[in-house]
Amino acid sequence: MNTEEKIAIFPKGDQGSADYFNGTAWVKILVPKDQTGNYSVGNVVFEPGCRNNWHTHATGQILLVTDGKGWYQEKGQAARSLVKGDVVVIPIDVVHWHGAAKDSSFTHIVITNNSPEGPVKWMYRVSDEDYNQLP
Numbered sequence: 001m002n003t004e005e006k007i008a009i010f011p012k013g014d015q016g017s018a019d020y021f022n023g024t025a026w027v028k029i030l031v032p033k034d035q036t037g038n039y040s041v042g043n044v045v046f047e048p049g050c051r052n053n054w055h056t057h058a059t060g061q062i063l064l065v066t067d068g069k070g071w072y073q074e075k076g077q078a079a080r081s082l083v084k085g086d087v088v089v090i091p092i093d094v095v096h097w098h099g100a101a102k103d104s105s106f107t108h109i110v111i112t113n114n115s116p117e118g119p120v121k122w123m124y125r126v127s128d129e130d131y132n133q134l135p
């Protein structure tokens, strides 16, 4: 039993779409966008090796890491290793991906601002070649 299973804070939710995740991920919406704010809050659990596609957020996004080991990478930059307690502030319209390490699950809370164009624009997959270069 890994750490996430022993002390998971939030329910796992539903399996993330294969259109956006390469591997198995679980998405639980904790706070849907409503009239009290222009953001939504969710919990995402990535199984080992799973990552989301390259994407952008028209009004940015915040990641709060709560368990496991993972990665955040902006296009053209080195990938940043993430562990429990790390906070990532993702700027407007920066192409990036986030996901688990090869040998660990990874859990983060996402706070995503909405915009007239929606909260996220999905792009193409992170290739196995690029992902497998990570330690």
Ligand code: MN
Pocket (backbone or CB within 6 Å): 055, 057, 061, 090, 096, 098
């Ligand atoms: Mn993102």
